[in-house]
Amino acid sequence: MKTITIEGQLRTEFGKSATRQVRSQGNVPAVIYGGAKEVNFSASAAAFKPLVYTPNFQIAEVKVDGATYRCILKDLQFDKVTDALIHVDLLELVEDKKVIATVPLKYTGTSKGVRAGGRFVSKIKSVKVKALPKHLTETIEVPIDNLEINENIRVEDIVAPDMEILNSPRIPVASVVMTRQLKQEEAAAGKK
Numbered sequence: 001m002k003t004i005t006i007e008g009q010l011r012t013e014f015g016k017s018a019t020r021q022v023r024s025q026g027n028v029p030a031v032i033y034g035g036a037k038e039v040n041f042s043a044s045a046a047a048f049k050p051l052v053y054t055p056n057f058q059i060a061e062v063k064v065d066g067a068t069y070r071c072i073l074k075d076l077q078f079d080k081v082t083d084a085l086i087h088v089d090l091l092e093l094v095e096d097k098k099v100i101a102t103v104p105l106k107y108t109g110t111s112k113g114v115r116a117g118g119r120f121v122s123k124i125k126s127v128k129v130k131a132l133p134k135h136l137t138e139t140i141e142v143p144i145d146n147l148e149i150n151e152n153i154r155v156e157d158i159v160a161p162d163m164e165i166l167n168s169p170r171i172p173v174a175s176v177v178m179t180r181q182l183k184q185e186e187a188a189a190g191k192k
Contacts, residue, residue, distance in 0.1 A: 113176030
């Protein structure tokens with residue numbers, strides 16, 4: 001799994017004025033929780049960029065005050081006006097403690113319905129899972145080879161070993177829909 005390293009400085013002062021001071025230096029305040037203790041730190045906005053502005057699921061190795069924490073991104077806050085990143089919440093990965101994470105789906109193969117002239121529609125790009133840190137993966141592969149026209153793949157059809165999928169099982173994840181051309185051909189065939 002892809003890992004990003006973020007170097008941070010431990011924060012000792014808190015409150016609005018201290019936070020404003022951190023942001024005025026081009027840094028973003030952040031917190032790591034879920035481990036033995038909560039760690040408040042700040043790092044440059046550029047250091048968070050590869051973690052925040054990506055569709056990929058990745059692990060952040062945060063180095064603060066000589067200690068290294070393995071974390072996943074939990075929450076973000078952006079400025080309402082400037083859209084700048086103003087706060088980051090990270091969840092520390094503890095080996096024997098299950099975490100909830102959002103993992104992207106990766107569709108593999110070519111469906112029978114697409115080969116027959118249908119159009120593939122992805123309805124969900126990621127699912128929420130609960131798993132031990134060692135079982136987390138970059139993506140969950142969803143094979144679509146047997147998907148026919150007007151058929152769906154639902155959350156309950158996704159196979160994710162060692163992960164509990166928290167989304168509702170009946171939600172459609174992907175489908176193959178009939179194209180306008182196929183509908184017209186069917187209608188023309190029905191008139192003859």
